[in-house]
Amino acid sequence: MTKLNFELFFPHLRPWVTNLVNVWPAYIVKPQYANWEVFHILSLTLLGGTAILMNLRLIGRGITGAPPSEVYRSLRRWQDVGVIGIIFTGVLMGMANAEKLYDSQAFVVKMCALLGGIILTYGATRPVAREDGAVPGSAKLWLIVGGLIWLAGLAIFATGVLINVGMYHVITAAALVVLIAARGRLRWIFLAGLVLIFALQQVITHVVITDPFDLKHLDPTNKAFTWAYVVWIGGTALTQAYVAARNKATPGLIALIAWAGILVWVTGAAAGRWIAYE
Amino acid sequence: MLNQFFSWLQDSLGKGAGDTAQSWSQALLGSLNFWSLLEGTHLLTLMLFAGTIFVVDLRLLGVTFRKTPVSVVSDKVLPLTVVGFLILVTTGLALFFAKPVYYYHNLWFRAKMIFLVLAMINIAVFHIKVQRNQSAWDNSPSPPGSAKISALLSLISWFLVIAMGRYIPYNFVDCGKPLPHFINVLEDCKTTAAGALDKDTMIKVGGTNDTDAVQ
Numbered sequence: 001m002t003k004l005n006f007e008l009f010f011p012h013l014r015p016w017v018t019n020l021v022n023v024w025p026a027y028i029v030k031p032q033y034a035n036w037e038v039f040h041i042l043s044l045t046l047l048g049g050t051a052i053l054m055n056l057r058l059i060g061r062g063i064t065g066a067p068p069s070e071v072y073r074s075l076r077r078w079q080d081v082g083v084i085g086i087i088f089t090g091v092l093m094g095m096a097n098a099e100k101l102y103d104s105q106a107f108v109v110k111m112c113a114l115l116g117g118i119i120l121t122y123g124a125t126r127p128v129a130r131e132d133g134a135v136p137g138s139a140k141l142w143l144i145v146g147g148l149i150w151l152a153g154l155a156i157f158a159t160g161v162l163i164n165v166g167m168y169h170v171i172t173a174a175a176l177v178v179l180i181a182a183r184g185r186l187r188w189i190f191l192a193g194l195v196l197i198f199a200l201q202q203v204i205t206h207v208v209i210t211d212p213f214d215l216k217h218l219d220p221t222n223k224a225f226t227w228a229y230v231v232w233i234g235g236t237a238l239t240q241a242y243v244a245a246r247n248k249a250t251p252g253l254i255a256l257i258a259w260a261g262i263l264v265w266v267t268g269a270a271a272g273r274w275i276a277y278e
Numbered sequence: 279m280l281n282q283f284f285s286w287l288q289d290s291l292g293k294g295a296g297d298t299a300q301s302w303s304q305a306l307l308g309s310l311n312f313w314s315l316l317e318g319t320h321l322l323t324l325m326l327f328a329g330t331i332f333v334v335d336l337r338l339l340g341v342t343f344r345k346t347p348v349s350v351v352s353d354k355v356l357p358l359t360v361v362g363f364l365i366l367v368t369t370g371l372a373l374f375f376a377k378p379v380y381y382y383h384n385l386w387f388r389a390k391m392i393f394l395v396l397a398m399i400n401i402a403v404f405h406i407k408v409q410r411n412q413s414a415w416d417n418s419p420s421p422p423g424s425a426k427i428s429a430l431l432s433l434i435s436w437f438l439v440i441a442m443g444r445y446i447p448y449n450f451v452d453c454g455k456p457l458p459h460f461i462n463v464l465e466d467c468k469t470t471a472a473g474a475l476d477k478d479t480m481i482k483v484g485g486t487n488d489t490d491a492v493q
Contacts, residue, residue, distance in 0.1 A: 034448050038441045041324065045440070049329015053355065062358070065350030066343065074343040078336065165311040169322055176326075180358070266322065273318040 004156050006102050017102045026095035036093050043085025044269055050079035051265050054129055055258040059181050059250050072129035105160040106274040112153025113268030119146030125261040128254060135253055143257055150264045157271060163278050169270035170263055174233045177262055181240055190236045201225040281469045284378035307376040320369040327362030328436055330355050338429035340420035347416045383465045385451045390442035397435035404428040456480055
């Protein structure tokens with residue numbers, strides 16, 4: 001299967017990419033790689049935390065004691081620091097490790113998520129939070145543009161050999177968002193369904209199929225269960241959005257912006273981690 | 279003694295009969311994807327855990343959410359932080375189980391555990407002492423010095439926990455390498471299979487500071 005990496009799109013760039021490690025400041029960064037990783041992760045935590053809180057507030061969770069516009073005003077500069085931090089440290093680390101990234105499909109996913117994340121955060125989440133839930137026309141446009149770029153990244157992630165398992169991070173995060181957003185009976189039904197799917201998956205992949213190397217059967221089985229998780233989580237999320245919209249609590253469009261605004265950064269972080277496992 | 283326990287945990291627990299049998303720890307480490315998923319989840323959960331605790335600390339420092347009472351921020355954010363912490367502890371324990379001997383003798387892991395304990399003590403001190411008169415400063419845009427010190431200690435502790443955690447996979451100071459005496463002591467290298475190679479002694483014997491030349 002063709003690997004969707006940057007080499008496929010820019011095949012003539014290899015000599016330039018290979019030489020990047022010898023260019024200033026990459027040769028200074030290379031021996032200090034671990035330190036830059038620390039600051040990359042710290043930037044990610046700052047970005048992740050602010051994105052989670054800002055988007056959860058849009059669906060009526062998290063810091064509900066303050067209006068979305070106050071949450072936006074309080075977090076925006078810290079979020080900027082997070083975004084600038086991941087890009088700054090990411091570029092330096094990328095230069096010092098350029099050839100690996102050039103060959104990596106997970107890196108393409110990461111770049112899609114970064115671009116989609118910036119568009120969704122700055123074009124949709126933040127304007128909607130700033131306006132206390134009113135959705136400007138531009139936010140709809142940026143939701144479509146950012147959302148499509150993110151979905152393209154997800155498609156590349158899901159079809160990448162040796163990296164598609166990383167999709168479980170996105171699925172887990174989606175399940176957590178639904179659990180946080182759900183209330184009452186729906187939350188327990190959702191949780192029971194998740195446990196049931198998980199238990200069934202374990203029984204079939206460990207008791208029915210006993211050979212752990214029987215990938216001919218294990219692979220399609222696990223893929224089928226992955227779809228089961230996606231359908232269950234997505235279905236519950238849609239139910240939630242429908243109920244919230246009917247109760248006039250959160251319009252469906254805002255719920256969509258909030259979910260995308262969180263999960264897009266999870267996708268970027270997951271893809272970044274799976275570059276190492278590719 | 280702990281070394282022997284972790285060796286048993288790593289090499290013997292759950293091991294069946296036969297030459298190719300693996301212990302549970304070895305099976306986890308050698309799994310096709312599960313270990314990677316655990317490690318990835320551990321890292322990604324920092325966004326939920328550290329990302330939210332940073333926001334609470336920044337509020338206590340008076341640099342964000344200045345118009346919102348501290349209790350409003352902490353009461354709504356900390357449940358999310360706790361969820362993140364539970365995931366981190368669960369995945370962290372599983373990751374430790376996969377390589378207990380390596381982690382036990384790893385300088386960064388030991389430092390991480392120390393800073394983790396310090397962070398916990400700081401949380402306890404905050405709840406027991408600093409929060410006692412929170413009603414007096416709950417609405418203040420800039421909480422008192424004691425709350426700010428606690429927030430600053432929290433930020434520093436978690437920063438160090440994350441930094442030490444990130445250094446763990448790097449082998450700069452693994453036992454068996456020529457290391458300064460104090461690092462061999464800190465990692466208790468002499469009880470490992472790789473042993474303790476004292477760089478200072480080697481320099482005295484070899485008469486050079488060049489490790490490669492000594493080897």
